[in-house]
Amino acid sequence: MDNDIFVEMTLAETLPELAIAQWQTWLNAWLQDLAETLPKAVGYELTLRFTDDAEIHQLNTQYRQKDQPTDVLSFAALEDDLGMPLPDSEPIYLGDIIVSVDTAQKQAIARNHSLQTELGWLASHGLLHLLGWDHPDDQSLEKMLDRQALLLRRVQLIP
16 A cells, blocks of 8 residues: 655754654554555545644634644545545545644643654544544543554554
8 A cells, every 4th residue: 555644844943753754654554554444545645744833723713713722633635525436546635634743742741751652642643533533522532542542552652
């Protein structure tokens, strides 16, 4: 399976935790682990964007009417297929994940783990949202967090 993972950064400095090749490898591994939840396709594409609190605040206000920064936003492309069949010969675009590194740094400190681990939690959370996972109640959230933990173990971000 040939997946295109686009990793973007709007940050002035590049942190080692944001190494593009690493994220492409991890997202490909996660997509392999989640294959049973994906529509059949020759490949998958998604965008992972690392940004700051100012940009994610603006996006959160614009798209969710929440006038504050947040840690991760997901914009699923598969929600809007308009009843059209998915092409057999083209990769499927799953959507966009946007992560605030500013908020991730604060949460990593509060949760007493590394920035890399926190970014992994947020990116995996965003990926699951792209695939239709949601957490309207505590039971759904617990199931989603358990799946995130499996994904993070897969790439050795947590023991």
